[in-house]
Amino acid sequence: MHTRKRIELIIEKMAYKRAGRIFESVNVSGYTVIPALAGYGNGNKWQRDQDISGSRDMVMIVSICDAETAEKALEQMSSLLGEHVGVITISDVTVMRPERF
Numbered sequence: 001m002h003t004r005k006r007i008e009l010i011i012e013k014m015a016y017k018r019a020g021r022i023f024e025s026v027n028v029s030g031y032t033v034i035p036a037l038a039g040y041g042n043g044n045k046w047q048r049d050q051d052i053s054g055s056r057d058m059v060m061i062v063s064i065c066d067a068e069t070a071e072k073a074l075e076q077m078s079s080l081l082g083e084h085v086g087v088i089t090i091s092d093v094t095v096m097r098p099e100r101f
Contacts, residue, residue, distance in 0.1 A: 001094045001095070001096065002094065002095050002096075002098035003092055003093070003094055003095075004064050004065060004066055004067075004092075004093055004094075004095050004098070004101045005064065005065055005066065005067050005069075005070035005090055005091070005092065005093070006062065006063070006064050006090070006091045006092075006093040007061075007062070007063045007064075007065070007070055007073060007074070007088065007089075007090055008060060008061070008062050008088065008089045008090075008091075009060065009061040009062075009077065009086060009087075009088045010036060010039075010058055010059070010060045010061075010086055010087050010088075011058065011059065011061065011080070011081070011084055011085070011086030011087075012057070012058060012059075012084045012085050012086065013035075013057040013058060013059050014084070015080060015083075015084040015086070016033050016059045016061060018080060019061050019077070019080060020033070020061070022073060022076045022077060022080065023061075023063055023073055025076070026069055026072040026073045026076065027069060028063050028065045028069055028073060029065065029100060029101055030063065030064075030100075031061055031062060031063035032061070032062050032063075033059050033060075033061050034059060034060045034061075034062065035048065035057070035059055036048065036057075036058040036059055036060050039058065041087070046058070058085075058086075064093060064095065064101045065101055066101065070090060074088070074090070
């Protein structure tokens, strides 16, 4: 078993392509974008599809990578989070096939 970093980014849907480009630019081997249905934070509730334009919809992006790559991604993600509503978490995970991450 091998330890890697799991990055979870919840961000406005309109920013997910930019987040993907950041992951790709630091050579993350992959990521998954998942629609977020609803949530609560900062004293506000939100729900997908309440806004006709979809501009307030959120997604979660999940990626697993080595610590060095995670650090590079986080450096660039800070500017993205300065421009969009979002939160990012990092955790240690154990993987069985380290060559994939």
